[in-house]
Amino acid sequence: MPRSVRGVLLRSVHPHPAQPIHTMWITDQGPTPLRAGSILLSWAPSLGNGVDVTARLRLASAEVLLANWPGLRGDWTPVVHPTLHEVIGLHAALSVATHALHLANHLAAV
Template identity: 75%
Template structure:
């Protein structure tokens, strides 16, 4: 099993569990939680960059 993050210009491998069998929810769920946190952080950083660019052009 692998987890990928699809970006506009590439797809990034987040995690890989080559020997994962059976009930994998306890293993994968924390990774999904981390990805959601990463998405939130990237969204905030993007908004901050847009604001900084806007203020720099004033």
Template identity: 65%
Template sequence: MPETARGALLRSVPPLPTEPIRVIWSPTGNPSRLRPGSILLIWKPGAEGGMDVTALLGLATAEVTLAIWPALHGDWIPLVHPTLFEVTGLHAALSVATDALNLANDLAAA
């Protein structure tokens, strides 16, 4: 991670925690607005010398805190990977279900 980065917008999360998570680095960690399904990791130095890492999830009308991992030391990607992978999969499944429901409603109304 670049020294100047304070955040990372996730592009993709691979199934295995040993594979790299693809991100777009953010110098501030403060986006103007997250798109639905987007996940932003932000971090700051923790009180105990580690990093306090927070994951934000973009929803249709707001951003919500997905998870907080305080005082992480060393390579913290294996710790956050399971949450990120599960949430991206869940959001994709909910998006497909929402689209199918909307299509079914449109067909029923026609």
């Protein structure tokens, strides 16, 4: 990972693990607030020629550690893909449910 970035922001994760994970570099210059539901991936060399991969999830009020995969070797995207794909889908479903609840509460108050 280049020194001037803090990681990559996931843009999309295809349902099929063989497809690439589309990302965008996030620079390390100044605070870069992520929007809710965003996943930031970062990695660093680990002992034994592997990499330590970390995923952070931005929630409405905080950025939390989603997962940590230590010592991955070679092409590590198939290892992290299932978690990333499922979390993106889960967050989307929870967002729809939250909006539906707010709408139902609004309609009930009218």
